Every structure is written in structure tokens, then in C-alpha cells.
Amino acid sequence: xxxxxxxxxxxxxxxxxxxxxxxxxxxxxxxxxxxxxxxxxxxxxxxxxxxxxxxxxxxxxxxxxxxxxxxxxxxxxxxxxxxxxxx
Numbered sequence: 380x381x382x383x384x385x386x387x388x389x390x391x392x393x394x395x396x397x398x399x400x401x402x403x404x405x406x407x408x409x410x411x412x413x414x415x416x417x418x419x420x421x422x423x424x425x426x427x428x429x430x431x432x433x434x435x436x437x438x439x440x441x442x443x444x445x446x447x448x449x450x451x452x453x454x455x456x457x458x459x460x461x462x463x464x465x466x
Contacts, residue, residue: 442458
């Protein structure tokens with residue numbers, strides 16, 4: 380599993396010792412802010428925007444958009460639910 384985009388002709392990043400944390404490493408600068416409702420997080424990286432909403436104590440909705448200004452020039456809008464798995 381890799382959270383890094385793969386572009387032809389570019390080297391892949393080295394594997395991480397613990398793949399559970401692989402997605403936590405950002406390949407580009409980003410910033411986040413928590414809204415005043417304490418349930419919404421907005422964020423931006425160099426080519427897109429995030430919105431994360433706390434739906435319930437065990438569920439969040441994560442949305443991401445970008446407008447084609449990045450290296451891939453792709454236009455994306457996607458949302459999905461993420462559920463916490465209690466162990």
C-alpha cells in the first residue's frame with residue numbers, strides 16, 4: 380500500500396518500517412484548521428482542498444477536491460465515510 384502518487388519516470392519513496400503510518404507522511408506542504416463548530420476540519424495542499432466532518436463519535440466524512448492546477452492537471456471531487464474500528 381502506498382499513499383504516494385506514482386508518476387512515470389519518478390522514483391518511488393523508500394518503504395516505511397510501519398505501513399500503518401505511511402499515509403501520515405506528506406509528500407507536499409499542507410495546512411489544516413478546525414472550524415468553530417469543533418466538528419469540521421478544512422485543509423489545503425498545493426493543488427487541492429480537504430473537508431473532514433465529524434458525523435458521529437465513530438464516523439467521519441472526508442472530502443477532497445482539486446481543480447487541475449497541480450502537476451497531473453486532473454480535476455477531482457470525492458467524498459467518503461470512514462468508520463473507526465475499535466480493537
